[in-house]
Amino acid sequence: MGKFSEIVFLVIDDSKISRKWLIEMIPPKILEHATIIEGTNGQEAIDLYKEHQPDLVFMDITMPIMNGIEALQAIKALNNDAMIIMISADRQKSTQERVLTLGASAVLAKPVNADEFRATLLKLVF
Numbered sequence: 001m002g003k004f005s006e007i008v009f010l011v012i013d014d015s016k017i018s019r020k021w022l023i024e025m026i027p028p029k030i031l032e033h034a035t036i037i038e039g040t041n042g043q044e045a046i047d048l049y050k051e052h053q054p055d056l057v058f059m060d061i062t063m064p065i066m067n068g069i070e071a072l073q074a075i076k077a078l079n080n081d082a083m084i085i086m087i088s089a090d091r092q093k094s095t096q097e098r099v100l101t102l103g104a105s106a107v108l109a110k111p112v113n114a115d116e117f118r119a120t121l122l123k124l125v126f
């Protein structure tokens with residue numbers, strides 16, 4: 001086990017295929033020693049965050065039950081150092097600025113560009 005052995009990722013998206021694509025973009029060297037936890041809405045994000053204390057959260061915005069912006073606020077209230085990358089089809093600058101103001105570490109637009117994704121991931125985790 002190397003230096004990646006303790007990395008825990010939380011992947012929150014109501015779309016199973018979006019979660020799958022996202023996980024597949026994680027570089028294999030990181031993925032093979034990482035723990036991936038998946039959830040499908042903002043409430044699950046909060047519950048899973050409390051349970052697993054992930055190193056990095058990938059959070060969709062538009063989801064049933066509780067959206068990603070509400071979950072972002074709740075998790076940042078629990079731990080202001082939480083690292084959360086928001087991932088959304090909403091390309092409006094106002095939405096992107098809002099989530100950054102609320103404490104998101106980064107915002108990526110769907111469909112996620114793999115190079116941009118990896119660069120953001122590596123910058124935040126290492």
Ligand SMILES: [Mg+2]
Nearest residue numbers: 014060062063
């Ligand atoms: Mg969604």
